[in-house]
Amino acid sequence: MAPTITGALELPRIVRLGPNLYGAAFTLMKLLPARHILDRADGEGRLEPGTVVIESTSGTFGLALAMECRLRGRALVLVSDPAVDPRLRRRLRDLGAAVDIVAEPASVGGYQQARLDRLAELRARHPRHFWPAQYSNPDNPGAYDVLAELLTSAIGRVDVLVGPVGSGGSMCGTAAALRAGVGDAVTAVAVDTPGSVLFGQRDAPRWIRGLGNSLMPPNLDHSAFDEVHWVSDREGFAATRALHRRHALYMGPTSGAAWMVASWKARAEPDRRVVVLLPDEGHRYQDTVYDDAWLRRQGLGLRRLPNRPVEVDAPDDGGPEWSWLRWDRRRFEAVVPRGAAA
Ligand SMILES: Cc1ncc(COP(=O)(O)O)c(C=O)c1O
Numbered sequence: 001m002a003p004t005i006t007g008a009l010e011l012p013r014i015v016r017l018g019p020n021l022y023g024a025a026f027t028l029m030k031l032l033p034a035r036h037i038l039d040r041a042d043g044e045g046r047l048e049p050g051t052v053v054i055e056s057t058s059g060t061f062g063l064a065l066a067m068e069c070r071l072r073g074r075a076l077v078l079v080s081d082p083a084v085d086p087r088l089r090r091r092l093r094d095l096g097a098a099v100d101i102v103a104e105p106a107s108v109g110g111y112q113q114a115r116l117d118r119l120a121e122l123r124a125r126h127p128r129h130f131w132p133a134q135y136s137n138p139d140n141p142g143a144y145d146v147l148a149e150l151l152t153s154a155i156g157r158v159d160v161l162v163g164p165v166g167s168g169g170s171m172c173g174t175a176a177a178l179r180a181g182v183g184d185a186v187t188a189v190a191v192d193t194p195g196s197v198l199f200g201q202r203d204a205p206r207w208i209r210g211l212g213n214s215l216m217p218p219n220l221d222h223s224a225f226d227e228v229h230w231v232s233d234r235e236g237f238a239a240t241r242a243l244h245r246r247h248a249l250y251m252g253p254t255s256g257a258a259w260m261v262a263s264w265k266a267r268a269e270p271d272r273r274v275v276v277l278l279p280d281e282g283h284r285y286q287d288t289v290y291d292d293a294w295l296r297r298q299g300l301g302l303r304r305l306p307n308r309p310v311e312v313d314a315p316d317d318g319g320p321e322w323s324w325l326r327w328d329r330r331r332f333e334a335v336v337p338r339g340a341a342a
Helices: 005-009 031-043 060-072 086-094 110-125 141-155 169-182 233-247 253-268 292-297
Strands: 013-018 021-025 052-056 076-080 098-101 160-164 187-192 227-230 274-278 323-326
Touching: 005 031, 005 060, 013 141, 013 253, 021 141, 021 253, 031 060, 031 141, 031 169, 052 060, 052 110, 060 076, 060 086, 076 110, 086 098, 141 169, 160 169, 160 253, 169 187, 169 274, 187 253, 233 253, 253 274
Parallel strands: 021 274, 052 076, 076 098, 160 187, 160 274, 187 227
Antiparallel strands: 013 021, 227 323
């Protein structure tokens, strides 16, 4: 039987980007956890006829949930903030999702905390609800077993996995599934951005959405990572354009940032096979990242991509430009002394 549109779109195209570099190019990576989380909830009897799905997101997970919920005929409320792209908002509404926008950021944790506060209010108001909780639900990382299988069958051995980290679901889930198959030798490289708390920096304003975070998601298993890279907004945006110009791959900025890191890794380790996760397409960023005038106006233009990152010894030393730290599969507390994190 032919799949539904979400089933047809959820797996990536595996493309060759260099002698030892492969990309997993998704239309919308978050379709994988959206379907898996709802399937599991359904299987456990947590989605009764009238149960409303409520989630906090201003990005691609909201879109994926809206597509899934539309197909399942299920009501969805998405809590978002004013930064949500108006075109995405129209698309979400077309799909029948109610979009609830919080007005003010919280004093600690910014809009993300304000959204979680609002989410708690809505959950109290709807006794019959299901909260997918992408930041803490183990079914988010658990959704990526199929990706590990696909990568292994498409290219054989994967030595290095590189990808952007937001909730941690995709990188931690895929790395765990690959290691379960071939052992611990698989290197996992996290791509974060300066001013994100995920790997121990202090929270600060950032342009790039999808990777980085103002709050620490329980789904981020720090001990999965061998390296962390902090890529600045301007580098990530310039890399996104370079990915398009060089490889005709029209992807979003988290893909560009990850590709820049993966290309360096592939050059540095020519005997190892590197795979990079490219989570979404470029259409949503047509008027920003793909618009030179917008980049200039925001002071985010960059003429040349850096060739290599600066190695640092501690998260505090990372940034403002591309830098990296040997994380060495340590727990967060082993790298960032208690009280030092924002
Ligand atoms: C465009 C984009 N890239 C990367 C990520 C990070 O993926 P994960 O949440 O699995 O860490 C996200 C997460 O929302 C995203 O929207």
